[in-house]
Amino acid sequence: PVRSMEEILTRVVVPLPTYETREKSPPPPESNSVEFMHFYRSLEKEEKSQLLAKLSHDFGVDHKGVSELAGKLLDTQQRDLATILQVEDRLRYSLTPRYKQLLNHISRVESGVKFLVDLRADLLEIISSKASDSPHIRDLNGTLKSLLSEWFSVGLLRLERITWQSPCEILQKISQYEAVHPVRNWTDIKRRVGPYRRCYAFTHAAMPGEPLVVLHVALTEDISDNIQSIVREFATLDSEEDVSKVNTAVFYSISSTQAGLQGVELGNVLIKRVVRELQSEFPHMSQFSSLSPIPGFSSWLQGLLSQHRKEGRVELLTDCEWGKVADVTNTTPDTNVLDALRKLISTGDWTRSEHLVHILEPALMRLCAWYLYGEKRRGYALNPVANFHLQNGATMWRLNWHADTSPRGVANSCGIMVNYRYFLQETTSNSAAYMHNKIITATEQVLGLVSQFQKNSKL
Numbered sequence: 001p002v003r004s005m006e007e008i009l010t011r012v013v014v015p016l017p018t019y020e021t022r023e024k025s026p027p028p029p030e031s032n033s034v035e036f037m038h039f040y041r042s043l044e045k046e047e048k049s050q051l052l053a054k055l056s057h058d059f060g061v062d063h064k065g066v067s068e069l070a071g072k073l074l075d076t077q078q079r080d081l082a083t084i085l086q087v088e089d090r091l092r093y094s095l096t097p098r099y100k101q102l103l104n105h106i107s108r109v110e111s112g113v114k115f116l117v118d119l120r121a122d123l124l125e126i127i128s129s130k131a132s133d134s135p136h137i138r139d140l141n142g143t144l145k146s147l148l149s150e151w152f153s154v155g156l157l158r159l160e161r162i163t164w165q166s167p168c169e170i171l172q173k174i175s176q177y178e179a180v181h182p183v184r185n186w187t188d189i190k191r192r193v194g195p196y197r198r199c200y201a202f203t204h205a206a207m208p209g210e211p212l213v214v215l216h217v218a219l220t221e222d223i224s225d226n227i228q229s230i231v232r233e234f235a236t237l238d239s240e241e242d243v244s245k246v247n248t249a250v251f252y253s254i255s256s257t258q259a260g261l262q263g264v265e266l267g268n269v270l271i272k273r274v275v276r277e278l279q280s281e282f283p284h285m286s287q288f289s290s291l292s293p294i295p296g297f298s299s300w301l302q303g304l305l306s307q308h309r310k311e312g313r314v315e316l317l318t319d320c321e322w323g324k325v326a327d328v329t330n331t332t333p334d335t336n337v338l339d340a341l342r343k344l345i346s347t348g349d350w351t352r353s354e355h356l357v358h359i360l361e362p363a364l365m366r367l368c369a370w371y372l373y374g375e376k377r378r379g380y381a382l383n384p385v386a387n388f389h390l391q392n393g394a395t396m397w398r399l400n401w402h403a404d405t406s407p408r409g410v411a412n413s414c415g416i417m418v419n420y421r422y423f424l425q426e427t428t429s430n431s432a433a434y435m436h437n438k439i440i441t442a443t444e445q446v447l448g449l450v451s452q453f454q455k456n457s458k459l
């Protein structure tokens with residue numbers, strides 16, 4: 001199909017009109033876009049990446065034209081401003097990739113926007129798989145992302161509250177998309193939208209019936225330190241009788257549903273929008289915080305323990321703690337008490353022994369605080385959930401022991417969870433400090449645990 005790929009692209013991706021005719025030339029027939037969408041959908045995965053590579057490479061910016069105009073602009077530097085602006089505008093127009101028109105035309109046909117969201121998901125997969133991280137593919141991704149950011153800007157999104165009265169297909173999608181605390185059955189989802197709970201989603205007219213990002217909230221008297229009390233306990237009340245005590249919103253799950261909208265920052269926008277919505281429903285609501293999982297902590301810890309194994313004694317625990325672990329595991333400090341600890345943590349068995357839990361709590365809390373606050377990737381928090389909330393301007397507020405006692409919670413993060421708290425007057429400045437200077441805003445509790453960790457080890 002390579003020949004037909006070439007043939008289709010040449011026909012469907014019309015050349016950029018000349019600068020002079022750019023506002024006069026009629027758009028190509030809708031059939032072009034429909035044909036392209038149909039053809040693309042018919043391709044195998046491998047053929048899709050071939051097509052996208054060809055589209056981005058052969059139907060992008062006319063680099064020769066751009067450099068000629070850039071040269072011309074240099075020559076006119078001495079001329080009057082009007083002439084310079086003229087040439088600048090020509091240069092700006094010449095930087096429009098030819099395929100950008102195709103993307104715009106597709107966005108105007110039925111389900112064209114959804115098609116483009118899915119096409120970007122394919123692009124992101126190609127880029128992340130390093131199959132062909134050609135600069136042209138990155139250019140195409142950048143062009144598409146900026147178009148999607150315009151089309152999915154906050155003014156064009158619709159906030160929908162999901163309740164037990166919402167259509168079944170929406171409730172089913174909400175259940176399927178829940179990525180943080182999986183919904184097991186109808187009673188689970190009924191609880192999530194029931195009394196003292198709120199569930200909100202952003203939808204968009206171009207993708208009807210599709211929740212783009214979903215936020216689950218618990219309405220409480222205080223900032224929760226345990227997820228079981230939110231997702232497991234049954235509500236005895238069948239309605240929100242007494243909301244006078246409700247003064248806190250706990251965000252306990254957020255999931256974006258469209259891979260192709262990654263980087264469009266929908267989750268951040270949704271949280272801020274829901275805060276405003278709740279403030280109008282509960283004027284005296286004063287506390288807004290997440291109760292977040294810490295995916296990756298256990299595996300990071302395993303890596304640390306095995307890495308230190310080679311270097312013998314590890315300072316991650318105090319001598320006293322090592323001694324106690326040795327006692328409980330019937331090993332001796334200089335033999336592999338470290339392996340015993342690794343095995344305990346990897347199986348979660350340690351949670352069954354009160355004594356061991358008591359010994360490990362301070363050590364695991366110190367290690368977890370360091371993992372969240374100290375471990376970085378390109379200067380930003382290594383943990384993706386921390387990075388998300390810190391980008392939003394939240395404060396790393398409190399680590400909670402025994403916060404998720406489910407097998408999943410113990411396996412992922414030794415049962416620890418964290419509150420990222422949104423102090424509404426500070427989110428803008430916190431976000432700027434984090435994004436520009438990589439400064440993490442954290443409380444005394446967190447900083448205290450971090451400095452205890454640093455005292456114990458030279459990491």
Ligand SMILES: CC(C)(COP(=O)(O)OP(=O)(O)O)[C@@H](O)C(=O)NCCC(N)=O
Pocket residue numbers: 179180213253254255256257261262263264265266267268269385388
């Ligand atoms: C946390 C989420 C919602 C952030 O999405 P969003 O605000 O759109 O950020 P981005 O994807 O635009 O960078 C998203 O990354 C996600 O769904 N993550 C998996 C589930 C989770 N909450 O970690």
